[in-house]
């Protein structure tokens with residue numbers, strides 16, 4: 030069975046899933062996206078992802094031509110058509126076909142795309158041994174220019190940071206904001222633990238309000254952690270007891286080295302293991318059943 034992609038109301042074969050070169054998503058990065066996970070035949074935090082998609086659309090004044098309910102139905106239909114239980118769901122809403130020239134008013138019909146696909150996680154060994162990160166020169170976009178809370182099709186800021194990480198021989202980058210505070214990684218939120226307190230940057234530091242981030246913040250008090258959303262610097266990373274990332278692709282993954290410095294003794298910490306396990310349990314049991 031070939032892979033089916035949802036394109037403006039139709040389920041089309043993978044090879045037929047094409048958009049025009051006149052689409053402003055392609056020409057200008059004018060559009061938004063969302064990444065959702067299904068575990069065990071259940072869509073995890075479905076409502077939160079749909080809400081964030083529509084908030085991103087609102088922020089760029091893009092009218093999605095489906096109600097939230099219609100969008101949810103289209104997503105379920107796409108997963109069912111591909112007979113998937115565990116998958117990654119990628120939504121893209123682009124401004125649609127227009128003329129050359131920035132004006133979005135020339136684009137009357139947004140393109141709505143839903144891809145349900147296999148999941149690409151970090152290689153398994155990093156979930157055991159932990160990831161290595163570097164802080165990179167490219168700063169996170171300032172919210173006054175392009176708010177990182179918008180999951181827009183303009184990911185070049187993150188891509189530049191990712192390339193800098195790749196060139197340093199590691200898989201993920203820590204991005205600082207323009208003031209030098211830690212913001213987030215290129216596709217993951219970041220957390221540190223120090224003295225039984227869990228800290229993650231507030232979203233105004235220049236982070237996406239990650240849905241897995243919310244899950245971690247909910248779970249942490251169960252393990253006796255105090256939880257804070259607070260600005261911190263590279264110094265705080267270097268002296269942390271534990272560090273980990275969260276994200277739809279990464280789930281929760283330990284970090285053991287940053288800028289060639291070991292975090293604590295260079296192995297994942299106990300709270301991190303607890304949170305990884307609690308996260309997996311939640312992800313596999315919660316969520317809207319597809320079948």
Ligand code: PXG
Nearest residue numbers: 064215216217218237239240241276277278
């Ligand atoms: N920060 C950024 C910049 C992200 O893009 C996260 C944090 C984590 O958010 P969630 O809601 O997933 O906990 C993201 C997530 C993709 C893709 O190719 C998207 C993300 C991450 C990895 C891949 O669709 N976004």
